[in-house]
Structures are given as structure tokens and as C-alpha cells.
Amino acid sequence: MSNKATLKNIAEMLQISISTVSRALKDHPDIAKETKRKVRELAEVMDYEPNAFAVYLRTQQSKVLGLIVPEISNFFYHSFVASIEQEARKRGYTLLILQSGNNPEIEEANLKLCKLNRVAAIFVALTSETNDIAVFKRIMVSGIPIIFFDKVPDDNQCIKVTMADTDIGKLAAKTIHQHKKKNVLALFGNPNMSITRKRKQGFVNELKKLSPLIEIATSTATSTKEAKSLALEALQSPKKIDTIFCMSDEILTGVIMAINQLHLSMPDQIAVLAISNGFIPKLTNPSITYIETSGAMLGEKSMETLFEVLDKGISKKTELITSKLIQGGSI
Amino acid sequence: MSNKATLKNIAEMLQISISTVSRALKDHPDIAKETKRKVRELAEVMDYEPNAFAVYLRTQQSKVLGLIVPEISNFFYHSFVASIEQEARKRGYTLLILQSGNNPEIEEANLKLCKLNRVAAIFVALTSETNDIAVFKRIMVSGIPIIFFDKVPDDNQCIKVTMADTDIGKLAAKTIHQHKKKNVLALFGNPNMSITRKRKQGFVNELKKLSPLIEIATSTATSTKEAKSLALEALQSPKKIDTIFCMSDEILTGVIMAINQLHLSMPDQIAVLAISNGFIPKLTNPSITYIETSGAMLGEKSMETLFEVLDKGISKKTELITSKLIQGGSI
DNA sequence: AATATTTTCGCAAAGGTTTGCAATATAGGA
DNA sequence: TCCTATATTGCAAACCTTTGCGAAAATATT
Numbered sequence: 001m002s003n004k005a006t007l008k009n010i011a012e013m014l015q016i017s018i019s020t021v022s023r024a025l026k027d028h029p030d031i032a033k034e035t036k037r038k039v040r041e042l043a044e045v046m047d048y049e050p051n052a053f054a055v056y057l058r059t060q061q062s063k064v065l066g067l068i069v070p071e072i073s074n075f076f077y078h079s080f081v082a083s084i085e086q087e088a089r090k091r092g093y094t095l096l097i098l099q100s101g102n103n104p105e106i107e108e109a110n111l112k113l114c115k116l117n118r119v120a121a122i123f124v125a126l127t128s129e130t131n132d133i134a135v136f137k138r139i140m141v142s143g144i145p146i147i148f149f150d151k152v153p154d155d156n157q158c159i160k161v162t163m164a165d166t167d168i169g170k171l172a173a174k175t176i177h178q179h180k181k182k183n184v185l186a187l188f189g190n191p192n193m194s195i196t197r198k199r200k201q202g203f204v205n206e207l208k209k210l211s212p213l214i215e216i217a218t219s220t221a222t223s224t225k226e227a228k229s230l231a232l233e234a235l236q237s238p239k240k241i242d243t244i245f246c247m248s249d250e251i252l253t254g255v256i257m258a259i260n261q262l263h264l265s266m267p268d269q270i271a272v273l274a275i276s277n278g279f280i281p282k283l284t285n286p287s288i289t290y291i292e293t294s295g296a297m298l299g300e301k302s303m304e305t306l307f308e309v310l311d312k313g314i315s316k317k318t319e320l321i322t323s324k325l326i327q328g329g330s331i
Numbered sequence: 332m333s334n335k336a337t338l339k340n341i342a343e344m345l346q347i348s349i350s351t352v353s354r355a356l357k358d359h360p361d362i363a364k365e366t367k368r369k370v371r372e373l374a375e376v377m378d379y380e381p382n383a384f385a386v387y388l389r390t391q392q393s394k395v396l397g398l399i400v401p402e403i404s405n406f407f408y409h410s411f412v413a414s415i416e417q418e419a420r421k422r423g424y425t426l427l428i429l430q431s432g433n434n435p436e437i438e439e440a441n442l443k444l445c446k447l448n449r450v451a452a453i454f455v456a457l458t459s460e461t462n463d464i465a466v467f468k469r470i471m472v473s474g475i476p477i478i479f480f481d482k483v484p485d486d487n488q489c490i491k492v493t494m495a496d497t498d499i500g501k502l503a504a505k506t507i508h509q510h511k512k513k514n515v516l517a518l519f520g521n522p523n524m525s526i527t528r529k530r531k532q533g534f535v536n537e538l539k540k541l542s543p544l545i546e547i548a549t550s551t552a553t554s555t556k557e558a559k560s561l562a563l564e565a566l567q568s569p570k571k572i573d574t575i576f577c578m579s580d581e582i583l584t585g586v587i588m589a590i591n592q593l594h595l596s597m598p599d600q601i602a603v604l605a606i607s608n609g610f611i612p613k614l615t616n617p618s619i620t621y622i623e624t625s626g627a628m629l630g631e632k633s634m635e636t637l638f639e640v641l642d643k644g645i646s647k648k649t650e651l652i653t654s655k656l657i658q659g660g661s662i
Numbered sequence: 663a664a665t666a667t668t669t670t671c672g673c674a675a676a677g678g679t680t681t682g683c684a685a686t687a688t689a690g691g692a
Numbered sequence: 693t694c695c696t697a698t699a700t701t702g703c704a705a706a707c708c709t710t711t712g713c714g715a716a717a718a719t720a721t722t
Contacts, residue, residue: 019679022680030699031701033701054384089437094444094448095428098426261616349708366671
């Protein structure tokens with residue numbers, strides 16, 4: 001069975017020991033140059049690749065990173081994944097991408113899967129339904145670092161990388177104020193999530209401060225459909241709103257549907273401002289003005305944080321990413 | 332260190348042998364009921380999970396499925412992944428999701444990664460730039476089954492699961508013919524891909540057959556941007572087209588942008604028909620009529636095919652999935 | 663009571679790699 | 693020639709699980 005490319009086979013063919021082969025391939029100083037050359041040559045032609053499973057078994061160090069997100073088909077997470085993936089590839093890591101489908105049970109199952117696969121670390125964007133992070137804590141104490149990103153828990157005893165959500169809310173408020181709007185409908189997502197609470201708080205407080213006389217109606221829309229019907233209702237009601245603020249792409253999608261259905265034009269008949277990743281806003285004419293939440297930036301920062309954690313063994317830290325306004329024509 | 336949950340530790344604590352523990356956990360008939368009970372109980376409280384790496388090393392059977400797609404952030408692949416994932420979870424498999432970013436080099440690197448991780452099988456949707464599948468063939472002969480889906484190679488000596496693209500093209504043609512359209516702009520993607528060629532062939536041939544007098548202008552658009560400018564150009568040209576056919580969501584997106592920009596209304600000023608996964612078409616008003624390509628169905632069929640391959644060891648087969656028209660108001 | 667049968671369990675090897683330590687070889691020095 | 697230092701290499705254990713085969717114990721049969 002000399003066909004499989006293993007250390008053992010290389011050793012046999014070269015009539016040297018397995019350990020010598022192993023060290024030669026790792027450029028260990030103990031090994032003679034000539035031996036190294038021979039080993040490397042044969043390894044090359046045999047297309048040798050170390051068996052990751054055996055390596056793990058011996059070193060207990062897997063080169064796999066877990067990634068758990070509610071849904072990956074979403075521009076934000078996608079750009080996040082893309083940037084993580086790129087960096088991971090450079091460092092020889094593999095990404096184990098798992099989706100929880102916004103279901104805490106699947107989320108937990110995925111967590112278990114990560115543990116089973118002995119991942120080196122896990123990136124987690126929480127489900128909007130997750131309100132108990134005890135499971136995660138258990139994994140953390142078992143020695144696998146967890147980096148929460150985007151949808152993070154309130155708890156401060158963990159590693160978090162997230163957008164500066166309060167600031168984003170404030171920026172939205174400032175934008176609306178600058179345009180002298182009078183009557184705003186603000187649509188927010190699931191109020192259980194800290195991301196929602198922070199954006200809402202930043203937005204509402206700032207807007208009230210800047211424009212004390214403005215009318216602000218806030219509503220909760222946990223789906224595109226809901227956002228659409230809320231928008232339709234508001235747009236058809238007698239007391240006319242002049243602006244809709246959407247805290248996410250999911251909501252923005254519903255609002256666009258409503259506006260299209262009523263054949264309203266932006267920004268004169270209705271102004272729109274959103275927090276978005278940039279795909280949906282470009283679909284309309286004029287394009288929608290939005291505050292960009294960059295998955296790529298979040299990814300980079302998360303990766304940086306990860307290696308900090310891996311190297312220095314920190315166990316709590318909060319990283320905030322700032323973002324900027326992208327001017328469209330909707331306000 | 333009796334803290335880690337391994338067979339060895341369980342065995343020590345119970346003063347029995349490792350093999351007995353292993354068999355007890357597997358409900359092997361050789362083991363006494365009482366012993367099984369004790370082992371299971373302890374395993375439970377110790378939260379024992381077999382070490383996947385050790386299992387692989389021994390059995391050479393990994394419970395990981397590779398999945399390589401150009402981009403996962405795309406409704407079609409997403410629903411595909413979702414359905415594969417669900418089924419995989421049921422059977423105790425993990426999905427290793429890899430994106431090639433439409434780059435054949437990364438695609439090859441990912442393939443290598445799958446090999447390195449000794450996956451049980453690989454699902455592949457090819458890059459539009461991939462024209463040599465020799466690398467894949469090598470993997471196949473090395474014993475890892477590959478299931479090509481969606482973007483499949485022309486070669487018939489492999490396993491393919493794909494939409495019935497020629498039929499889809501024909502269905503589109505039939506729909507346009509039924510609406511008595513006279514002047515059609517048909518936008519297709521990368522002509523290197525068999526999916527493009529088949530859709531185009533089915534569409535053009537059928538339409539010419541049904542409506543010999545119709546004017547058909549076909550163009551190639553390999554990006555949303557390109558689709559947009561092609562549509563703008565056509566819509567503003569003197570010889571007025573009455574219908575645009577889009578072979579993909581990517582193209583449809585560009586076309587919608589163009590239509591929005593020119594403030595045209597569907598279906599009277601311009602009719603639109605697309606092949607799509609259903610998200611983009613619902614964004615407009617009226618919504619766009621499309622022929623649905625269901626990632627979920629493709630996923631199910633792929634998974635079925637996989638287990639057929641795994642069980643019966645087939646090495647070539649082509650599965651075709653049919654699809655249907657979803658009526659919107661754009662034609 | 664002695665033998666045959668069945669039930670229950672343990673031994674040991676294998677899978678591929680890493681690594682501390684021991685062993686051998688070579689060279690330099692006295 | 694013998695000893696010490698250095699350069700190379702090999703041995704063997706460990707990581708954790710699975711599994712064929714044999715051993716021991718319990719039970720059944722005569």
C-alpha cells in the first residue's frame with residue numbers, strides 16, 4: 001500500500017524514519033540538508049498533504065474556525081464572511097459556516113457541531129430569539145474562544161465586535177434634522193436585540209434633542225411583510241408623514257415595496273433614510289440614502305480581535321466600528 | 332486529567348475497559364444491559380461526544396460534506412444550502428461551505444481544502460470562468476465523489492444535478508409568444524457556461540418557431556452594471572422594444588434599475604420576464620413575472636443523488652429539475 | 663459433576679502525526 | 693588513540709477511537 005501519501009510511506013521509500021521525514025518537511029534544523037532535499041522532492045511528487053485529523057489528534061490544535069450566523073444570504077453577513085474567509089485562507093484556516101435560521105435550537109446544535117469539530121474559535125452573530133447565552137458561556141469556559149459580532153449579547157463578560165449602533169442612530173437623526181423634516185415614521189426590528197435598542201435609542205433621543213417639534217412615530221417590524229404593511233398604512237393615513245427611517249435592509253425592502261405600490265416618488269412625496277449594506281438602496285431611482293454598515297470592516301476587525309484573543313488570551317473586550325452616510329437621492 | 336470526556340476516562344472511572352465503553356455507547360449486543368446503563372449515564376453527565384478526528388482516523392469516514400459555490404450570498408444558492416444543510420444535519424453530517432468568488436484559482440484551493448479535510452463528498456457549482464475540470468476529475472478518481480449542481484460542466488462522465496435549462500428557455504419563449512410580443516431584448520450571462528447556452532438555445536429556437544415574425548435581439552451581460560446599461564440603451568433607442576427577457580437575477584437587477592431610472596411602467600411601456608429565484612421580482616410594482624428556479628428543490632435532489640452515489644457507487648448520472656412560471660404583473 | 667454453549671468483556675493493533683529523549687555518527691582536539 | 697562536542701537520525705509514546713479475536717464468566721445441557 002505505498003500509494004497513499006503519508007509520512008510512513010515516504011519514510012519507507014527513503015529508508016529513513018518517520019520522525020526524520022516529519023522534521024525534514026518542517027525544515028527542522030536537526031535534519032541534514034541533503035536529507036531534507038530528498039524528502040521534499042519525494043513529498044512533492046507524491047503530492048503529500050499532512051492528514052489534518054492526525055495532526056489535530058496529536059496537537060489538539062485544529063485549523064478550523066466556526067462561524068454561526070442567522071442567515072448567510074444577506075449582504076451584510078456575506079461581506080463579513082468574505083473578509084473573514086480571505087484572512088483565514090491566508091493563515092491556513094478553514095471556515096466552518098453554519099446557519100441558525102434564526103432558530104435558537106439550531107443555533108445551539110450548531111454550537112455543538114463546532115465543539116464536536118474542535119474548532120479553534122467561533123464567530124457568532126446571535127439569533128434575534130436568543131436570550132440566554134449560558135450555552136455560549138459553557139463553550140467559552142471549555143476553552144474555545146467565542147467572538148460575538150453584529151448581533152451581540154448585552155453581557156459584557158465576553159468578546160464583542162459590533163457597529164457603533166447608538167452613533168449610527170444619532171447620525172440618522174442628524175441627517176433627518178438637517179433636511180428639516182417634520183413627521184417621521186421610524187421602523188425598527190426586534191426589540192429584544194441590543195442592536196435594535198441601541199439604534200432606536202440613539203435615533204430617538206438625538207432627533208428629539210435636535211428637533212424638539214418633530215413628530216416621531218416608531219413601530220416594530222420583524223419582517224419585510226410587516227414593514228410593508230406598516231408603511232402602507234402610514235403612507236395612506238390622513239396625517240401625512242414626510243419621512244420613513246428604516247433600521248435594516250429587511251425593513252427597507254418592505255418600505256420600497258409599499259412606495260412602489262402607491263407610486264410615490266422620492267424624495268418629494270416621501271423621503272427615505274435607511275441603515276443598510278448598500279445593495280437594496282441602489283435598486284431604486286433615485287437611489288436611497290443610507291448609513292453604511294460594512295460587513296467587510298466588521299470582518300477585518302473581528303479577525304484582528306480573534307488573533308489578539310488567541311495570542312494574548314483576553315476574555316472580554318468590546319470593539320466598536322463607526323460608519324458613514326452614503327448620499328443617495330431619497331432625502 | 333480525568334476532566335476530559337473520552338472513552339478512556341469513562342473506562343477508568345467505571346473500572347472497565349475502553350472497548351467495553353465504546354461498544355456500550357454503540358449499543359453493541361455483546362455488552363450487558365446493566366453495563367450499558369452505567370456507561371450511558373456517566374457519558375451523559377460527562378457530556379461525552381466522540382472525538383470526530385479520532386473517529387475519522389480509525390474509520391477513514393468523515394462526516395463532513397464539502398460545498399463549493401461561486402458566491403453564497405445569492406438567493407438561489409442560499410436556498411440550496413439551506414435544504415442541503417437540513418438534510419445533512421439529520422444524517423449527522425456537517426457542511427463545509429466554501430466560496431470561490433467566481434475565481435477558478437480559489438475554486439481549486441477550496442477543492443484542495445476539501446481533500447485536506449477528507450470530506451465524504453463535494454457539491455460543486457462551477458465558476459463561470461472554469462473551463463478545465465481536470466482537477467475535479469483527479470479528486471473523483473482519488474475516491475471523493477463530486478456532485479456538480481446548477482453550473483455544471485458539459486462533460487457527461489460525472490454526476491450532475493441541474494435545472495432543465497433548455498425547457499426553461501422554451502417556457503420563457505412560450506410565455507412571450509402568448510402575450511403576442513413583437514420586439515424582444517433577451518439578456519444572457521456568460522456564454523461559456525452551459526447553463527447560458529442551454530437557456531439561450533431553448534429560448535431563441537422556441538421563440539423563432541412559435542413567432543417567426545418576432546424581432547429578437549440577444550445580448551450578453553456578465554454583470555448587473557452591464558445589464559443596466561444595455562437595457563438603458565435599448566429602451567432609449569428609436570426602434571422600440573416591448574419586452575425584456577432576463578436569464579438571471581443578476582441581469583434582472585440591472586434591468587430594474589434601468590426601468591426605474593427611465594420611469595417606465597410595466598407592463599404597458601415595457602414588459603419584463605425573468606428567470607429568477609423570486610426575491611428580486613417581488614420588489615417591484617407590479618411584481619415581475621418569472622420562471623422559478625428553486626434552489627431548495629435542487630438541493631433535495633442533489634442530496635438524494637449523493638446518497639445514491641454513496642450507496643451504489645455510480646459515477647455518472649444527470650438529473651434534471653423542472654420549474655414553473657410564477658405570474659406577476661410585468662407581462 | 664462435567665461438558666458445551668452463550669454471554670460478557672478485555673487485549674492489542676491500527677490509523678497518521680508530533681516530539682522528548684536516546685542513540686549513533688562524525689569531526690575536532692589533546 | 694581516546695575523549696568530548698556537535699550534527700544527524702531513530703525510538704517510542706501519545707492523541708482517541710474502532711474492532712477482530714480470544715478469554716473469562718455465567719448459564720445451560722447431559
